[in-house]
Amino acid sequence: TAAQTPSALRSTCPYCGVGCGVIAEPDGDGGVSLRGDPDHPANKGRLCSKGSALAETTGLGARLLAPQMEGAETSWDTALDRVADTFRDTIAEHGPDSVAFYVSGQLLTEDYYVANKLIKGFMGTANIDTNSRLCMASTVAGHKRAFGTDTVPGSYEDIEEADLVVLVGSNLAWCHPVLYQRLAAAKAERPNLKVVTIDPRRTATSGLADLHLGLTPGSDVALFNGLLEEVISRGALDAEFIGQHVSGFHETREAVSTTDLSATGLSGEDLRAFFNLWIGTEKVVTIFSQGVNQSSSGTDKVNAILNCHLATGRIGKPGMGPFSVTGQPNAMGGREVGGLANMLACHLDIENAEHRAAVRGFWDSPAVPETAGLKAVDMFDAVEDGRIKALWVMCSNPAVSMPDADRVRDAIAACPFVVVSDITAETDTARLADVLLPATGWGEKDGTVTNSDRTISRQRKFLPAPGWARPDWQIISDVAARLGWGAQFDYRAPVDIFREYAALSGIAARLGRDFDISGLADLSDTAYRDLAPTRWPVSAARTGGRFFADGQFFTPDRKARMLPLHPRGPGTELSEDYPFRLNTGRVRDHWHTMTRTALSPRLSRHMAEPYLEVHPEDADRLGLQPAGLAQVDSPSGSALLRVLISDRIGKGQVFAPMHWSDETAARARIDALVAPVVDPVSGQPESKASPVRVTPF
Numbered sequence: 279t280a281a282q283t284p285s286a287l288r289s290t291c292p293y294c295g296v297g298c299g300v301i302a303e304p305d306g307d308g309g310v311s312l313r314g315d316p317d318h319p320a321n322k323g324r325l326c327s328k329g330s331a332l333a334e335t336t337g338l339g340a341r342l343l344a345p346q347m348e349g350a351e352t353s354w355d356t357a358l359d360r361v362a363d364t365f366r367d368t369i370a371e372h373g374p375d376s377v378a379f380y381v382s383g384q385l386l387t388e389d390y391y392v393a394n395k396l397i398k399g400f401m402g403t404a405n406i407d408t409n410s411r412l413c414m415a416s417t418v419a420g421h422k423r424a425f426g427t428d429t430v431p432g433s434y435e436d437i438e439e440a441d442l443v444v445l446v447g448s449n450l451a452w453c454h455p456v457l458y459q460r461l462a463a464a465k466a467e468r469p470n471l472k473v474v475t476i477d478p479r480r481t482a483t484s485g486l487a488d489l490h491l492g493l494t495p496g497s498d499v500a501l502f503n504g505l506l507e508e509v510i511s512r513g514a515l516d517a518e519f520i521g522q523h524v525s526g527f528h529e530t531r532e533a534v535s536t537t538d539l540s541a542t543g544l545s546g547e548d549l550r551a552f553f554n555l556w557i558g559t560e561k562v563v564t565i566f567s568q569g570v571n572q573s574s575s576g577t578d579k580v581n582a583i584l585n586c587h588l589a590t591g592r593i594g595k596p597g598m599g600p601f602s603v604t605g606q607p608n609a610m611g612g613r614e615v616g617g618l619a620n621m622l623a624c625h626l627d628i629e630n631a632e633h634r635a636a637v638r639g640f641w642d643s644p645a646v647p648e649t650a651g652l653k654a655v656d657m658f659d660a661v662e663d664g665r666i667k668a669l670w671v672m673c674s675n676p677a678v679s680m681p682d683a684d685r686v687r688d689a690i691a692a693c694p695f696v697v698v699s700d701i702t703a704e705t706d707t708a709r710l711a712d713v714l715l716p717a718t719g720w721g722e723k724d725g726t727v728t729n730s731d732r733t734i735s736r737q738r739k740f741l742p743a744p745g746w747a748r749p750d751w752q753i754i755s756d757v758a759a760r761l762g763w764g765a766q767f768d769y770r771a772p773v774d775i776f777r778e779y780a781a782l783s784g785i786a787a788r789l790g791r792d793f794d795i796s797g798l799a800d801l802s803d804t805a806y807r808d809l810a811p812t813r814w815p816v817s818a819a820r821t822g823g824r825f826f827a828d829g830q831f832f833t834p835d836r837k838a839r840m841l842p843l844h845p846r847g848p849g850t851e852l853s854e855d856y857p858f859r860l861n862t863g864r865v866r867d868h869w870h871t872m873t874r875t876a877l878s879p880r881l882s883r884h885m886a887e888p889y890l891e892v893h894p895e896d897a898d899r900l901g902l903q904p905a906g907l908a909q910v911d912s913p914s915g916s917a918l919l920r921v922l923i924s925d926r927i928g929k930g931q932v933f934a935p936m937h938w939s940d941e942t943a944a945r946a947r948i949d950a951l952v953a954p955v956v957d958p959v960s961g962q963p964e965s966k967a968s969p970v971r972v973t974p975f
């Protein structure tokens with residue numbers, strides 16, 4: 279039974295932010311069979327198609343097995359010397375801000391922590407950013423503005439306890455499938471649980487909805503401002519909660535009084551139905567994801583949602599609250615270790631002198647930069663214009679996944695020194711590296727990840743490291759030692775890093791931060807090995823639970839902040855040349871740039887090739903044939919895609935998945951078409967509203 283399964287065989291799925299537990303059974307011959315872990319609180323035994331196919335993706339066919347320099351195999355010592363020497367020389371000649379790390383929400387927490395420590399504490403620059411910038415940076419910024427820190431208040435159980443679940447910009451059925459299964463099961467058990475989907479596109483998730491609002495792209499702030507105005511006009515505020523625990527209400531009330539709901543494109547009937555449901559239901563959970571985050575007004579969208587929950591006191595209580603679901607397995611862990619250019623570890627702030635001093639003292643480091651580093655889009659601009667001269671990409675494929683991806687690819691190609699540490703050499707980015715470092719992959723390394731509801735789970739090693747591959751934390755520490763900081767990076771194993779990180783969180787908690795796992799700072803090696811999924815905080819004072827139940831937030835006056843927000847549309851204009859809005863996103867059975875999921879033929883059967891979803895009237899007008907080919911052009915790139923005619927997409931909009939690359943299809947790198955327009959607060963790119971032209975091919 280599961281209860282008898284040794285902890286060594288329990289791990290966590292490496293894909294989405296649901297963070298499902300798996301039980302692995304190696305066959306002793308390099309293969310493995312997998313099933314859902316019935317004891318893991320995230321999935322209780324369930325797995326989705328991607329998780330179920332994990333065993334098909336652990337083969338070594340495409341693996342990078344030895345370090346390479348300029349395409350030739352070399353020894354670890356030679357490769358690491360070259361990395362350390364080049365970073366040292368570049369910093370000496372051009373200053374610390376001439377180097378950068380681009381990392382990933384798929385790194386384990388321990389890897390992420392060490393990378394962040396090396397560059398921010400020792401190399402003297404905050405130029406580290408992560409592909410999480412493309413995923414949920416707007417949520418981080420929105421949480422910080424409202425709560426004073428980046429806190430996800432609730433848990434997955436809240437979704438099941440709610441009487442109304444509103445999904446905004448979230449195709450949960452495809453992107454967080456096990457969470458969707460939990461929601462669907464709860465609704466089947468309690469048909470009174472209502473579901474509303476808010477998305478310009480009808481998706482697989484909309485099939486579960488009692489009401490679908492196909493709003494105009496980018497109009498979420500107008501919709502939630504309108505909801506708040508309606509809350510106010512119907513007297514549905516929680517005046518006591520606002521009075522005791524919220525600031526900014528009066529300015530916000532003034533801002534929403536001028537809301538023009540026509541911007542949403544929704545009918546009066548749909549708006550009334552939504553407002554009636556939301557206002558008439560006490561237990562509301564509002565789930566939001568990339569449709570909210572990946573926008574030039576993403577942070578405002580987040581705060582518009584938070585405003586509604588704060589105004590009604592629907593936060594910090596069972597079955598209610600705003601709920602951000604993160605894309606990647608360790609996007610939350612990355613936020614917690616400070617993997618973003620504008621954060622320090624343990625939710626400490628880089629702009630705060632007291633926080634910097636605490637981190638510097640704890641790390642025994644020469645300095646911690648006083649200002650934020652370059653966020654992802656700015657970082658690759660700096661690579662392009664030559665300010666960044668040495669770049670280390672870990673566990674990510676920005677030549678495919680960044681907006682304006684052709685330009686990013688060319689910038690990386692022209693960068694004087696590029697290191698890529700990854701499990702494969704077969705990515706568009708790895709091909710551009712001067713030095714390639716083989717990293718261990720899922721199942722071959724140990725560490726932790728944090729899922730969307732703050733549950734820390736262990737990823738465990740159950741397969742041998744192939745070839746000369748090493749864990750990322752070890753590679754980074756080996757470079758740190760060569761740069762003269764061996765004492766501060768003297769880790770034997772991930773547990774040493776975890777204990778250090780947990781101890782730092784105790785200092786952060788004393789400085790008023792929410793992130794506190796100090797209760798795990800003295801874990802023995804055995805206790806770390808056997809660590810069961812644990813929701814933070816974990817301290818002497820408390821373990822797990824729900825944040826804000828006491829109405830206390832992490833701002834100086836302990837009050838949450840409502841913000842006056844003024845709706846604005848996408849950051850780019852349509853034109854005669856580029857008259858369509860391109861929405862990008864995931865398909866059910868592929869993950870990121872497919873470096874793992876493409877290894878499973880079963881997963882490729884669901885959507886066998888890249889496609890363009892087009893409304894029937896647009897298809898007619900353009901002369902597009904079902905299953906024909908369409909050329910899609912934007913000012914920055916072009917793609918050739920199979921036509922999928924569907925009224926799920928609105929007129930004037932098209933949708934294309936973001937997974938395919940030069941490695942997996944000809945001319946289908948969809949992010950090459952995405953305009954590098956970002957949210958001014960979070961720096962997150964607007965990946966869902968780029969102007970494009972569509973023509974039959």
Ligand code: SF4
Binds near residue numbers: 456
């Ligand atoms: Fe993995 Fe996410 Fe599927 Fe769970 S829902 S099995 S974490 S991809």
